[in-house]
Amino acid sequence: MLNIVNKSPLDRGSLDSCLQAADGGAVLLIEDGVYGATRGSVGEAKLKAAAGKFKLYALAPDAEARGIADRMTDGVTMVDYGGFVDLVAEYKTCQSWL
Amino acid sequence: MKFSILINEGPYTHQASDTAYQFAKAVLAKGHEIFRIFFYNDGVNNATRLTTPPQDDRNIVNRWSKLAEEHKLDMVVCVAAAQRRGIVDEGEAKRNGKDATNLAAGFRISGLGQLVEAGIQSDRLVTFGD
Numbered sequence: 001m002l003n004i005v006n007k008s009p010l011d012r013g014s015l016d017s018c019l020q021a022a023d024g025g026a027v028l029l030i031e032d033g034v035y036g037a038t039r040g041s042v043g044e045a046k047l048k049a050a051a052g053k054f055k056l057y058a059l060a061p062d063a064e065a066r067g068i069a070d071r072m073t074d075g076v077t078m079v080d081y082g083g084f085v086d087l088v089a090e091y092k093t094c095q096s097w098l
Numbered sequence: 099m100k101f102s103i104l105i106n107e108g109p110y111t112h113q114a115s116d117t118a119y120q121f122a123k124a125v126l127a128k129g130h131e132i133f134r135i136f137f138y139n140d141g142v143n144n145a146t147r148l149t150t151p152p153q154d155d156r157n158i159v160n161r162w163s164k165l166a167e168e169h170k171l172d173m174v175v176c177v178a179a180a181q182r183r184g185i186v187d188e189g190e191a192k193r194n195g196k197d198a199t200n201l202a203a204g205f206r207i208s209g210l211g212q213l214v215e216a217g218i219q220s221d222r223l224v225t226f227g228d
Contacts, residue, residue: 004224006114031113061120062113081124088222089099089130096225098106 001025002091003054006098008035009043014097019050022095026055028079028087034063037076044073051075059084101125102216103135106227108143109158110151115144118226119161126169134172134216135162137205141227142179147202159202166204173205174212 003022006029009015015036018027027050029036036043037058047056060078063069072078079087088094103122107114118135125132137144149159166173175185181194187201201207217223 006117006226031117062117081120082128084121085101085124085128085130088101088224094222094224096227098225098227 002087002094003027004094004096005029005033005036006031006096008032009041009046010035015043015046018095018097019046019054022054024053025091026057026087028084029056029058029062029076030084031059031062032066034058034066034068034072037063037072038068039071039073047073047076057083057087099130099222100133100220101130102133102220102223104213104216104223104225104227105135105137105141105144106139106225108140109149111140112228114226114228115141115158116156119158119165121224121226122165122171132169132171133220134174134212135166136174136176136213136216137179138176138210138213139179139227140183142175142183142185145173145175145180145185145202145205146200148200163202163204171204175201175205175207176213177207177209180207 003018005015007014056076057079058076060080105118109115151157186196186199187207191199
């Protein structure tokens with residue numbers, strides 16, 4: 001399953017919920033969700049701990065808009081909107097953690 | 099592949115409407131089909147033709163109308179959510195005794211069954227919200 005998280009872990013618990021409850025597959029961070037993958041942030045530790053269970057992706061235009069594209073943690077693959085579409089197509093189901 | 103999109107957040111709120119639009123464009127650019135875009139809850143506010151954003155800002159409503167026209171998209175607004183928020187077409191105005199309509203071009207008002215059908219008929223249903 002593709003898990004889509006669109007809020008910062010500093011704002012909501014959706015990243016926590018996703019990492020704890022989802023079975024695996026991939027996590028795509030979009031909108032304010034990209035803050036979760038900032039190097040040195042509280043989200044980074046959570047993502048590192050979950051890296052064995054999930055493939056990690058972040059939406060590049062959203063990271064760029066927030067000025068943090070060059071501060072993404074290792075192990076997170078950046079994708080554009082086309083890559084977002086490809087991920088949705090690749091995984092049989094997708095869940096937006098709203 | 100057949101995609102449908104569900105939008106639960108109004109325009110100019112956070113980012114859901116913008117992300118959904120960029121995603122929809124990317125779906126079409128990749129050669130996929132969009133079966134339906136369904137607007138629910140505050141998402142129905144994407145369908146009022148009376149918005150007037152500043153000239154140097156994006157016009158979210160017109161952008162949807164234009165995309166629908168260019169690609170013959172089916173954009174459906176939930177009737178109950180629309181009634182609560184004052185999104186009205188001619189049929190609803192007549193039925194509810196309203197003196198005006200504001201549904202933007204390219205949108206139509208219908209029921210939740212259209213969302214269920216989109217889920218059944220599409221290979222993927224992607225939700226954008228708050």
